[in-house]
Amino acid sequence: MLNEREVQDLLACEFQVLPTEVNDHLLWCDRADSFTDLGYYDEAVNAYQEALKIKSNYQEAWLSLGAVLCDKLQEYDEALMCFDNALRINYLDDSAWYNRGNVLEHLQRYEDALACYNIVLKFNSDDEAAWYSHGWVLYELGDSKNAIASFENALKLNPEDDSAWYNKACCHALQGDVSQAVLSLREAIQRSPNQYQQMIKTEADFDDIRDDVDFQALMQ
Structure with a gap:
């Protein structure tokens, strides 16, 4: 962990390019x-962009830049443009496909996101995060039957994923x-x-089963 002085030094040198750095992405x-x-x-975005000015085909920089732009x-x-550039460099990178799907999900382009997650799962059928995201996108598309199958695949790989149980x-x-529904809850x-005891009180997906005795017991 940097101390306050080191942080200030880092910020001060953001755009100072030393002779040894000129060609070092x-x-x-x-x-x-x-x-x-x-x-x-x-500042992180600016630094990644400087790296890419030096080496535009450095995939790791495109992936990291895309992650900051998306997640932060x-x-x-x-x-999305960053992950597209990363895939132009390595079309077989499953993490780039996953991150592209994640961005498309945020953009509510669910069909396109689903296609990305399908590719990830072709590369690695044991990717728990991809199965979870696959299920979530299917849920958003109104395909609850196939969403259940995807969440079940995620839970086979990680039975402790409470979010997968809830969405299932x-x-x-x-x-x-x-x-x-009650069993998964x-x-x-x-x-x-x-x-989850708070969430189920207002979750619209449970409105049709809210009067069920077993469901009511979960809220007590």
């Missing part, structure tokens, strides 16, 4: 990583399957009781 990326860790996201600055269109419960409720509540 890695130093710019290291600087960008430090800015990201410290929460200076605009919510600049989704710009992030929502899908079962939308299908009118009260027993499976129990699993979610067991793992995070304070969070």
Whole structure:
């Protein structure tokens, strides 16, 4: 962890290019990583861009720049361009496809996001995060049946994922399957009781099963 003086030194040298740095994109990326860790996201973006001026085909810089733009600055269109550039460099990079899907999800381009997650799962069928995101996009598209299958695949890989249990419960409720909805909710509540016992009180997906005795018991 940098102390206050080191942070100030880092900020002061943001655009100072030393002779040894002129052709070294890695130093710019290291600087960008430090800015990201410290929460200076605009400065991190500038540093990654400097790295890419030196080496425009450095995929790691495109991926890291896209991650900051998406996850920290919510600049989704710009992030999408970064992941597209990363895929032009390596079309077989499953992490780039996953991140592209994540950005498209934020842009509510769910069909396109689903296509990205399908590609990720072709590369690696044991990617728990991809199965979860695959399920979430299907849920957003109104395909609760196939969303359940995706959440189940995610849970096979990580049975402790409370979010997957909860979303699976929502899908079962939308299908009118009260027993499976309650069973999945129990699993979610067991793992995070304070969070989900509050959420189920207002979750619209449970409106059609709200009067069920077993569902009512979960709120007590």
